[in-house]
Amino acid sequence: AQTVTQSQPEMSVQEAETVTLSCTYDTSESDYYLFWYKQPPSRQMILVIRQEAYKQQNATENRFSVNFQKAAKSFSLKISDSQLGDAAMYFCAYRSEYSGAGSYQLTFGKGTKLSVIP
Amino acid sequence: EAQVTQNPRYLITVTGKKLTVTCSQNMNHEYMSWYRQDPGLGLRQIYYSMNVEVTDKGDVPEGYKVSRKEKRNFPLILESPSPNQTSLYFCATKRESYSNQPQHFGDGTRLSIL
Numbered sequence: 511a512q513t514v515t516q517s518q519p520e521m522s523v524q525e526a527e528t529v530t531l532s533c534t535y536d537t538s539e540s541d542y543y544l545f546w547y548k549q550p551p552s553r554q555m556i557l558v559i560r561q562e563a564y565k566q567q568n569a570t571e572n573r574f575s576v577n578f579q580k581a582a583k584s585f586s587l588k589i590s591d592s593q594l595g596d597a598a599m600y601f602c603a604y605r606s607e608y609s610g611a612g613s614y615q616l617t618f619g620k621g622t623k624l625s626v627i628p
Numbered sequence: 629e630a631q632v633t634q635n636p637r638y639l640i641t642v643t644g645k646k647l648t649v650t651c652s653q654n655m656n657h658e659y660m661s662w663y664r665q666d667p668g669l670g671l672r673q674i675y676y677s678m679n680v681e682v683t684d685k686g687d688v689p690e691g692y693k694v695s696r697k698e699k700r701n702f703p704l705i706l707e708s709p710s711p712n713q714t715s716l717y718f719c720a721t722k723r724e725s726y727s728n729q730p731q732h733f734g735d736g737t738r739l740s741i742l
Binding site for chain 1: 661663668669670671672673676686687716718720730731733735736
């Protein structure tokens with residue numbers, strides 16, 4: 511079974527600065543997808559960014575980018591020019607590419623709570 | 629507007645009193661699933677459905693039932709709720725079960741079982 515580990519339960523960043531949230535995962539599969547979800551106080555789950563494992567290029571969405579290291583099974587999220595609205599819980603998630611029992615299930619890490627200091 | 633709607637948003641009830649949390653989507657999505665979120669544990673999948681009348685267990689199915697009689701609805705049923713089912717619940721959907729599209733989440737349902 512796949513596992514996703516977020517080793518930083520809480521982090522803080524000064525407004526306008528850059529912060530990196532770490533995520534590692536364990537899998538024996540070669541094809542899969544990785545996601546970062548944001549959960550603000552409203553409790554909604556909002557997709558921030560996703561990465562296909564077969565792509566070497568790191569995904570980027572505006573101020574959000576990832577550092578995907580497939581061999582190291584690492585998938586960190588970098589937030590540049592942090593804004594107050596970035597304060598939220600961030601979840602890293604893994605999804606297999608293969609069909610079968612439990613297929614297409616999202617496996618989540620335990621989350622990192624990000625605070626943004628004005 | 630594309631929506632995943634959960635009801636109720638909040639519920640406080642007592643042990644043993646059957647309850648149903650509804651999930652409805654207006655996007656004609658094939659795939660629907662239920663997660664529970666607990667502090668320090670992240671989100672864990674309870675059940676999922678690949679299509680109408682096709683459901684399967686996730687990681688933590690004990691104490692829950694689901695049904696998928698029609699495409700748009702995927703209710704989560706707690707036949708005899710217990711305090712350890714106090715949690716935040718999310719319904720999520722995806723357009724095609726076998727696609728690589730991300731899942732869309734509902735706004736969550738906070739259940740407290742006394």
